[in-house]
Amino acid sequence: MTLTLRPVTRAEHLSFVASLPSVSHMQLPSWGDVKPDWSAESLGWFEEDGRLVGVGLVLLRPLPKVRRYLAYLPEGPVIDWHAPDLERWLAPLLTYLKSRGAFSVKMGPPVVARRWSPEAVKAAIVDPDAHRLGDAEPTSEDPRAHELADRLRRMGWRQAEPGAEEGFAAGQPRYVCQVPFAGRSFDDIHGGLNQQWRRNIKKAEKAGVKVVRGGHEDLPAFYELYTETAERDRFVPRPLPYFRRMWTALTAEDPDRMRLYLAHHDGEVLAAATMLTVGGHVWYSYGASTARRREVQPSNAMQWRMMTDAHELGAHVYDFRGITDTLEESDHLLGLLRFKVGAGGEAVEYVGEWDFPLNRLLHKALETYLRRR
Template identity: 80%
Template sequence: MTAALRLRTITRAEHLAFVGSRPSVSHMQVPSWGDVKPDWRAESLGWCDGDGRIVGAGLVLLRALPKVKRYLAYLPEGPVIDWHDPALERWLDPLLAYLKGRGAFTVKMGPPVVVRRWSAEAVKEAIADPAARRLRDAGATSEEPRALELGDRLRRMGWRRAAGGGEEGFAAGQPRYVFQVPFAGRPLDDIQRGLNQQWRRNVKKAEKAGVKVVRGGYEDLPAFYTLYAETAERDRFIARPLSYFQRMWTALTTEHPDRMRLYLAHHEGEVLAAATMLTVGRHVWYSYGASTSRRREVQPNNAIQWRMMSDAHELGAAVYDFRGITDTLEESDHLLGLLRFKVGTGGEAVEYLGEWDFPVNRLLHKAFDVYMARRAS
């Protein structure tokens, strides 16, 4: 018989010690991420074995429903547990029991489990194929049978695949499809050779034009924000306030000085592009990017990404993560250009298992779904 696990709240120090023992944990599953989200109440939870050792951990964010003392409980890109344990119930049942006791009407989680991967070449072929409308229409380079089996197990346990959504307000959702460049065991010149011809040409063009990429600090966030606001207007998305990035910087760098970095690309006295980079263990993420429409010919975006990739390699990263990509391959999708940009790095498209909901209170869960659908329309 498999031994039962006990779930309890853990301290920030215990949580960080557990994160430090793992090769890869999402930046949304470290204690400081709770400080970035003041509209949510954050708790660190730990699964303990019979000897009291912490063998799993999760950052849960709780947000109250308007006018009702019931909560949406959200574990973004987590929890960090043994997802392939044949006795998965010993992990998830205590979690549901605890959160139900905390007043959760729905529990949302994002198992950090990869389902499929497509090489850069496979993605390029899919984009060129008129019959492929979505990434899943193209044959995957590799597939993880255990991940597909996990999805079936979650359904049998009463979990449902969550509808997609952004992270604004209640529409808590993380990308199911991301683009990553594997770094493990590769020298930097090998990674550079993996860039396509256009990328290598643009990096050289930026260098020749005199683009200088420098690391910034808290005091440079307003310069980043000016470009970010311009990018939001140009690409038609809702910009977060400057205070969000200031809070993010303070929370993450207080926890670890290298948890968040800011890079700025200068040319002839003007900042043309800026980006943030996040690091947890051997996983590095390109988090937010911003650029002006001016002087694009000097290629500041390629320059800033190559500097970040080089620094990530120096930090010992096993993977450089470009975060979300569209899974739609239609030419009419305005995000297709961003996918092409990321594919040029020679990495791979990665599909995760996606987010899952457990409706603790089915009536409130349904009402919440209706509320979110109305907000989205």
């Protein structure tokens, strides 16, 4: 039984996504509108009887000076990753993308390999023999993820080096922090906060911190804090038009797809964050804060409001997104890991991103270019 792959409409794409518990926001048609430097296309897998059984958003980025493309399916495609006949899903994808001029394909199977409970992460941080999360015993492990990795290697896929999506580089975090909500009451989730979190939430409330939802007109206030955060935490900020475009594209697809939260104190915005929702999955997307008045704990208050709203929406997971996998005290990102785990978050490892070079010469040239950058 063969599968047929062809472009699908936005309506077909969204209808299929709506039939599932959730998919990544990066596999929605609207995400292509957020990325103007890439051309986007919705693809669908069809059974012989015409049933749509999988979808994928592919982003195509032209290689400078030649009409060849890097094809990227961030946190996708949305297919049956544990199907015994995985080749019949991926072979038509490679054939189609090669016909579109792709010289290399990058994808990110949304398959979890290992999880570490908050207690396991805390123990690993203080263990002198644990330098990375992988050195610590996981709380749970899915053998199917290892089987998937082996199958992809046999099919010619290569596990990609971690990176960040800047310019021609593309990449999503392999390690994330997620607070499980499914089957848990609000009191259960509050009980999962560590003592510092509960203390800080009370401090913020006593100090008079107010967390409100904002709109498109509040993006400049968010952005001012975001650029301050970028300088403090040593990362390159995205431009304000990116967030305006993100808001317009995602809320046009679903009015509640993207939310903006702002923490106010004495007439000043001290922290702000964006939140994304697809089905039962809620993501803390971008966060920002000022170094001023940190003693009133605006970030804890804001996150707790977002988690509260996510629970009211019926979310099955609150996703803090990327974390470092290093446990070294010298890593400036370790504090962020502690912050997220303190909210009751599990450390989660995905199988990572995978590359398939359709043109080995051009793929090698791209790898060399990225290393030199």
